[in-house]
Amino acid sequence: xxxxPSQNFFSRWLFSTNHKDIGTLYLWFSFAMFLLGGFFAxxxxxxxxxxxxxxxxxxxxxxxxxxxxLVMVFGAIxxxxxxxxxWMIPMMIGAPDMALPRMNNLSxxxxxxxxxxxxxTLFMEGGGPNFGWTFYAPLSTTxxxxxxxxxxxxxxxxxxxxxxxxxxxxxxxxxxxxPGMTYMKMPLFVWTWxxxxxxxxxxxxxxxxxxxxxLMDINFGTSFFDAAGGGDPVLFQHVFWFFGHPEVYIIILxxxxxxxxxIPTFSRKPLFGYSSMVYATASIAFLSFIVWAHHMFTVGxxxxxxxxxxxxxxxxxxxxxxxxxxxxxxxxxxALTFETPMLFSIAFVILxxxxxxxxxxxxxxxxxxxxxxxxxxxxxxxxxxxxxxxxSGTAAVYYWLPKWCGRMYDETMGKVQFWIAFxxxxxxxxxxxxxxxxxxxxxxxxxxxxxxxxxxxSSIGAFLYGGAQLLFLYNVIRTIGWGKPIDDPQVWEGAEGxxxxxxxxAPFHTFSTPPVVK
Amino acid sequence: xxxxxxxxxxxxxxxxxxxxxxxFAIFVLPPLYDLFCEVTGIxxxxxxxxxxxxxxxxxxxxxxxxxxxxxxxxIPWDFYPTEHKVFVHPGESREITxxxxxxxxxxMVAQAIPNVLPNNAADYFHxxxxxxxxxxxxxxxxxxxxxxxxxxxxxLPVSVNAxxxxxxxxxxxxxxxxxxxxxx
Numbered sequence: 001x002x003x004x005p006s007q008n009f010f011s012r013w014l015f016s017t018n019h020k021d022i023g024t025l026y027l028w029f030s031f032a033m034f035l036l037g038g039f040f041a042x043x044x045x046x047x048x049x050x051x052x053x054x055x056x057x058x059x060x061x062x063x064x065x066x067x068x069x070l071v072m073v074f075g076a077i078x079x080x081x082x083x084x085x086x087w088m089i090p091m092m093i094g095a096p097d098m099a100l101p102r103m104n105n106l107s108x109x110x111x112x113x114x115x116x117x118x119x120x121t122l123f124m125e126g127g128g129p130n131f132g133w134t135f136y137a138p139l140s141t142t143x144x145x146x147x148x149x150x151x152x153x154x155x156x157x158x159x160x161x162x163x164x165x166x167x168x169x170x171x172x173x174x175x176x177x178x179p180g181m182t183y184m185k186m187p188l189f190v191w192t193w194x195x196x197x198x199x200x201x202x203x204x205x206x207x208x209x210x211x212x213x214x215l216m217d218i219n220f221g222t223s224f225f226d227a228a229g230g231g232d233p234v235l236f237q238h239v240f241w242f243f244g245h246p247e248v249y250i251i252i253l254x255x256x257x258x259x260x261x262x263i264p265t266f267s268r269k270p271l272f273g274y275s276s277m278v279y280a281t282a283s284i285a286f287l288s289f290i291v292w293a294h295h296m297f298t299v300g301x302x303x304x305x306x307x308x309x310x311x312x313x314x315x316x317x318x319x320x321x322x323x324x325x326x327x328x329x330x331x332x333x334x335a336l337t338f339e340t341p342m343l344f345s346i347a348f349v350i351l352x353x354x355x356x357x358x359x360x361x362x363x364x365x366x367x368x369x370x371x372x373x374x375x376x377x378x379x380x381x382x383x384x385x386x387x388x389x390x391x392s393g394t395a396a397v398y399y400w401l402p403k404w405c406g407r408m409y410d411e412t413m414g415k416v417q418f419w420i421a422f423x424x425x426x427x428x429x430x431x432x433x434x435x436x437x438x439x440x441x442x443x444x445x446x447x448x449x450x451x452x453x454x455x456x457x458s459s460i461g462a463f464l465y466g467g468a469q470l471l472f473l474y475n476v477i478r479t480i481g482w483g484k485p486i487d488d489p490q491v492w493e494g495a496e497g498x499x500x501x502x503x504x505x506a507p508f509h510t511f512s513t514p515p516v517v518k
Numbered sequence: 519x520x521x522x523x524x525x526x527x528x529x530x531x532x533x534x535x536x537x538x539x540x541x542f543a544i545f546v547l548p549p550l551y552d553l554f555c556e557v558t559g560i561x562x563x564x565x566x567x568x569x570x571x572x573x574x575x576x577x578x579x580x581x582x583x584x585x586x587x588x589x590x591x592x593i594p595w596d597f598y599p600t601e602h603k604v605f606v607h608p609g610e611s612r613e614i615t616x617x618x619x620x621x622x623x624x625x626m627v628a629q630a631i632p633n634v635l636p637n638n639a640a641d642y643f644h645x646x647x648x649x650x651x652x653x654x655x656x657x658x659x660x661x662x663x664x665x666x667x668x669x670x671x672x673x674l675p676v677s678v679n680a681x682x683x684x685x686x687x688x689x690x691x692x693x694x695x696x697x698x699x700x701x702x
């Protein structure tokens with residue numbers, strides 16, 4: 001009955017409907033995008049190493065900041081977590097595969113084309129998108145380069161991919177759980193992903209709507225965002241952030257899930273407050289829909305609006321605080337060991353909380369007038385995106401890689417990578433808080449001389465951080481090719497869950513007959 | 519798998535949800551936004567042509583009304599109010615003019631978009647006649663005096679003693695024959 005993957009390389013990877021192969025494709029694709037987006041970041045930091053223009057022109061600089069944001073958010077972080085979901089969700093709930101395997105193949109294979117289209121604009125006349133990853137109209141409509149149409153098409157494709165991926169995850173979790181696997185027994189990674197998938201189905205179409213309205217304004221003479229024809233550019237910001245705020249939770253919720261798997265394993269204790277974690281995740285998802293305008297405090301909102309969005313935003317700290325306390329309490333009095341995934345997870349808890357606090361500062365409408373569009377905002381969202389999503393993604397790879405390929409990674413190299421990444425991350429982004437508070441605006445290719453020192457420090461940190469990622473790549477390739485073979489299904493002493501009951505390395509087909517969960 | 523039909527049903531429901539959200543973004547959010555701005559008066563959008571009714575002039579207070587003219591992007595017209603401010607009693611009808619001249623050697627069409635500050639005054643600023651109700655075609659080198667007749671509603675909140683009416687002039691030559699004249 002069970003048969004292995006196709007022996008033909010092309011038919012195995014191009015036509016795959018196996019959740020593990022598609023998960024692998026997603027993960028490699030997202031890592032490639034991570035390196036591409038990282039390269040763009042290196043260009044940005046190299047230019048900002050000194051004041052004045054050294055390496056590139058200002059027009060190209062803004063294309064780099066835009067592409068860095070787009071590639072990292074839509075190309076690196078989101079597909080990485082979809083890859084993890086593909087690999088792990090069926091194994092965690094005792095399902096043989098994803099519910100809709102052919103759609104799974106389609107949702108992956110759209111992505112390389114979407115990003116080829118998006119990236120190819122850099123080589124076209126007029127250059128790539130240069131209006132920031134938030135692409136505010138009219139900068140992205142009236143004043144955009146002609147290549148904006150490629151950008152819009154690319155965003156539509158990514159959206160279609162995300163929606164299909166999410167529907168697949170929801171269908172898998174709702175219909176294919178093993179007997180006895182009730183909702184409140186599901187591992188937290190599965191829970192956070194289901195909630196994320198609902199968020200995606202709800203807001204990716206809104207993003208598609210926003211870019212469609214842009215497309216109409218640019219090519220078909222409508223005036224959704226053009227005041228000359230009775231539209232309103234502020235409407236764009238409302239539509240964009242109605243998508244954009246849930247989007248940041250789409251990025252971070254699966255990261256919460258990963259950390260909620262790893263911390264109990266290396267604390268050798270069950271997760272503290274499982275059900276409160278589930279409810280906190282759901283609360284965060286709900287709140288994410290009603291706080292969007294805190295990104296727009298400076299557009300000229302009435303005071304009542306500012307107050308509402310300020311208090312609603314602060315409310316998010318409550319469920320987030322519940323999660324942080326639960327992770328800490330899980331570690332409390334546990335038998336802790338500090339393998340690489342655990343190190344990344346602890347760093348996640350510390351640095352994400354730090355980023356959460358700067359978020360609280362930004363939520364204060366009166367103070368936001370000073371912070372708005374400065375490097376303080378850049379520092380804030382890199383603390384939650386990089387130290388949040390990227391650290392937890394790295395932790396997840398180290399945690400599950402031995403299960404995937406049946407070989408152990410090099411622990412020393414992993415720890416070295418962790419410490420370089422942790423220190424370099426803080427060297428890069430901590431000074432950006434100071435720059436922002438001192439008034440350095442984001443997205444500019446040049447700056448006043450008073451900002452020189454901290455920019456140099458930040459750039460040095462960025463290069464180091466980039467180097468740590470190459471070490472990560474090397475460690476993963478080395479593990480897959482030459483790592484020490486292991487065959488213990490458990491892999492980690494304290495690990496619990498169905499994925500640790502299947503043999504190591506995980507066979508091509510798992511749970512062809514569903515396990516019974518007690 | 520025996521559950522294929524369940525997957526299909528769920529797939530269709532979720533896809534319909536996604537399509538509904540797409541329609542929501544395009545067909546519901548923009549009108550909802552306009553409605554919200556209209557109801558609350560934020561955004562400074564003024565209403566359409568106002569039919570003057572018998573209203574009493576409130577001579578007990580005087581409100582300063584300032585006029586601002588801005589050229590959007592680089593529309594190469596001269597565009598400015600002939601008076602920069604007037605004092606009016608609420609309920610009193612007043613006509614003021616803006617001067618516009620097309621400095622180019624091409625025929626052009628422009629559209630002025632009004633905005634009123636403070637936000638809570640927008641609902642009480644009535645225009646019985648305004649050049650902004652229509653677009654303004656001006657031939658090469660032509661000039662025109664553009665009139666606005668306005669009345670401040672006597673219900674204007676007492677906290678408001680100065681109102682700014684601002685016009686931004688947009689070049690819509692390329693958009694004609696796109697019908698833009700309905701906008702206020």
